[in-house]
Amino acid sequence: MKSIVLVMLSLLVGFGCQQKKKYHDEIKKEIVPIQSDSLHGILEFRSKLNEGFKNPETSPLPDRYRKDFEGLDFFEPNYEYMVHAKFVRTPEALPFLMPTTTDRKSEEVVYGIVHFKLNGVSHQLEIYQNKELMLEEEYRDYLFLPFTDQTNGEETYTGGRYIDLSIPKQDSIIIDFNKAYNPYCAYNKKYSCPIVPSVNALDTRILAGVKDFKLGKK
Numbered sequence: 001m002k003s004i005v006l007v008m009l010s011l012l013v014g015f016g017c018q019q020k021k022k023y024h025d026e027i028k029k030e031i032v033p034i035q036s037d038s039l040h041g042i043l044e045f046r047s048k049l050n051e052g053f054k055n056p057e058t059s060p061l062p063d064r065y066r067k068d069f070e071g072l073d074f075f076e077p078n079y080e081y082m083v084h085a086k087f088v089r090t091p092e093a094l095p096f097l098m099p100t101t102t103d104r105k106s107e108e109v110v111y112g113i114v115h116f117k118l119n120g121v122s123h124q125l126e127i128y129q130n131k132e133l134m135l136e137e138e139y140r141d142y143l144f145l146p147f148t149d150q151t152n153g154e155e156t157y158t159g160g161r162y163i164d165l166s167i168p169k170q171d172s173i174i175i176d177f178n179k180a181y182n183p184y185c186a187y188n189k190k191y192s193c194p195i196v197p198s199v200n201a202l203d204t205r206i207l208a209g210v211k212d213f214k215l216g217k218k
Contacts, residue, residue, distance in 0.1 A: 042178045060184040073211040081177035081208035085116035102192035107131040119204045141167040146196040149206040157186040160196040180209030
């Protein structure tokens with residue numbers, strides 16, 4: 001599952017990458033039931049993410065925390081955070097160097113912009129394509145969506161979260177915030193993670209996906 005294989009586009013400082021180059025409004029509402037096929041996809045995403053964290057070869061957790069790791073903390077699956085967005089290509093966009101939590105720079109290009117409504121408000125986000133990953137057959141259709149929202153520093157990681165996507169064949173795309181995950185540096189400061197661009201700050205609370213992680217408490 002690409003969202004697990006590409007978890008974080010986070011690169012160990014001094015090692016270049018893991019196995020490959022990877023990324024690695026308070027509104028009271030009832031949870032909206034999710035259709036069975038969509039729910040299955042969310043649960044599968046969670047299961048594989050947890051498996052990766054338990055595996056010593058793929059886990060970002062220091063050994064002293066990984067040994068007692070039982071699972072990540074997630075919001076309840078919520079259909080309202082599975083949005084259908086208009087996808088607008090930006091073919092004239094030029095590559096740029098995206099800052100990371102270290103001195104490393106990640107070469108990206110704005111592949112497109114998505115427009116959608118969430119919590120009754122219109123939003124837009126930039127979606128990026130990594131200039132190195134796009135040269136690899138396995139990741140040729142991979143797109144990277146980093147974002148921040150008003151839960152950061154409270155229910156979720158201060159630095160924001162990521163979502164993995166694939167190049168859509170049409171002018172629309174589904175963004176499932178239930179599959180939002182933390183960068184590896186949320187678990188281990190030895191990792192270098194792309195910093196979410198300010199244009200991708202959502203002025204709302206995304207109560208979906210992975211919650212914050214407190215070392216020593218999971």
